[in-house]
Amino acid sequence: MAAALVVPMALLGSCAGSADPTQPGAAAEEGGYGGALGSDAEEAEFAELYAAAMDAGENQVIAYGPPPARALIDAFQERFPGIEITYQQLQTAERIAKLEQEKQTGNYVADVASDGRTPIVAMALDKWCQQMDPIMDIPAEWVGPESRAFFPYVSVFGLVVNTDMIDPEDAPKSWQELVSPEWEGKVVMVSPAGGGAAAFTFAMMMTPEENAEKYAGIREGIKQNVTLVAKDALVLQEVAQGTYPIGALAYYPYFMETVAQGAPIEFVFPFAEGGGNMWTKSGNCLIENAPHPNAGKLWINWLTSVEGQETLAEAGWYPTMPGMAGPGGLPALEEIDKIKTLSDEEAITGYGPYVQEVITFFGG
Template sequence: MKRHFFLVLTILLIFPVFILSAVGEKEEVSGGVVKYYSDNDESELDPLANNIIKGTGLKLEPLRLSSGEAWARVAAEAPNIGADMHFGWPLSFALMAKEKGLLMQYKSPAWKNIPAEYKDPEGYWYGWSYWFACIAVNTKLLNEKGYEMPKSWQDLLDPKWKGEIVMPNPGTSGTAFLTVSTIMQLYGEEAGWDYLVKLDANVAQYTKSGSAPAQLVGQGEYIIGITWDQAVQKRKDEGYPLELVIPEEGTGYVLDVAIIYKNAENPGGAKKFIDYIGSKEFHEEVAKYRSKVTYPGVEALVTFDPKLIDYDAQWAAANRERIMSNWKAKFAK
């Protein structure tokens, strides 16, 4: 009888240790609720979430934040981030989070078909779609002026474009910062700032949003706008007299990524989430809303392959505040 008593007592003493161990590792489930931050547009947030729910059986609690807002929140919450993961965030921000030691390493076997350049070799981030900077041109106004179509970044410095160019403000627009960073990476900082000074002489207006230049050019208020691909393509499909130009030198792009936070409450669920978004099925859904997806053979809204530079997102992340501060001092109007 005593032996049975001590056996039961031993089990009762050991069992909580196993529970605490499981809780401590936070690997006890691969389902449940997954909380995530996202900068996905409102029009795509719910459709993509519903697709993931259907494909995984997870319950999702997304919180939509702009990229900058999300970074401020993550920095304030660190190291105990209030979400399990981030789904829909420019790579440069994910790299800053990685640098601060906030990310969990997970090498997903489900991403084997996606090219290496779109995922971290160490398993800290996974890129599922991307978009790029471009030039919008009002073809009706261009023809009325008798001008040739601009083909390069350098073409925009021609004095004939004075007062005919609109571009976003990098202090408020990710598209604008992408453009400024692209110029810096193409020409180097010294020549890059010289280029931006000359470009400023032709710019009539700096807008708050990255999409606004496409709208203003489409409406005929300016001939040229510096913007991003879907802002142009969407309005072109609506009947605006617009042409999308990829500069001959190439253009920079933003890779949207997914990451898991190191102190995630539900890492098992977050890993299941990461696995699913590496599937062809998911990318076919994303392709309904995004310019480009990273799964080979899945065609998204932009059907051509733009000439992209070897854009250094790490450099962009490390120098963002300094570049933005300098730009504001030089060009804020």
């Protein structure tokens, strides 16, 4: 799944360096990056990779996939002047078709692939992605098959509450409570009939077996007690306007956009009792025969650096490196009771039949 919907653009980086090692553009010979990226040893590797890219004339990174927030690209290009990040919104089958064409003609364009867990893991297993030794010490759960993919952040979904209508402390604490008669007619959610995150959420509830037992009856309760709308953004709109006190499966970056407009809403992770908080991995990999390999590696590694992780959090995503705070003061990722998922390789085909069953159940 795409991590977010934003307008793709190519942003030019600044050409000015700085004598202050903590400032963008600072070089290793000027004293490293002052801890902005990581340890002294890690920052030396970043500096070496940046120098290699510059020496090779690698002034750009071409990425295929849904583009990230502008702030993320801005921060990278300020840190490493002279390297421009450009995204082309090619996903799944369209992206593979383009890569096949490049392989057949020998005219290689793509450096990086970016997408949700399933398509990136599939690309890694099919050897479209290069093996890479990361600069940062990335936990195994955020490294794809054979170190061919990396997952620097996850998208999270929770409840959004209209604080003029209810106290966030009184919001439902479990899926079972959410679908109880107490909240009938008071909750709005995007319809799983359209696929996407909602359909995927209920597919995850159906497998593995322990999930199926734990969440038995939830989708039936949602269909009976919850108002379903066609688009994710409408959930935030309905709650912000006071039509409903609660929106379920609210996407955090959309919440940030809505609350910035002065809406009386708050984002909460309600499912502390029994787990079930929805989340999805987002990954990157370095394409085989990438024309700008050093610059591509620099971009992927920077996303897991201290600066990259902090910038991700500021943009509304959950960073995955240990010890990083959640976005907007939310709990750290390791503190959230997340819904249990299949392994990366199982997920490629394991969820498909359940997603289709969910879509059909909700009338899609």
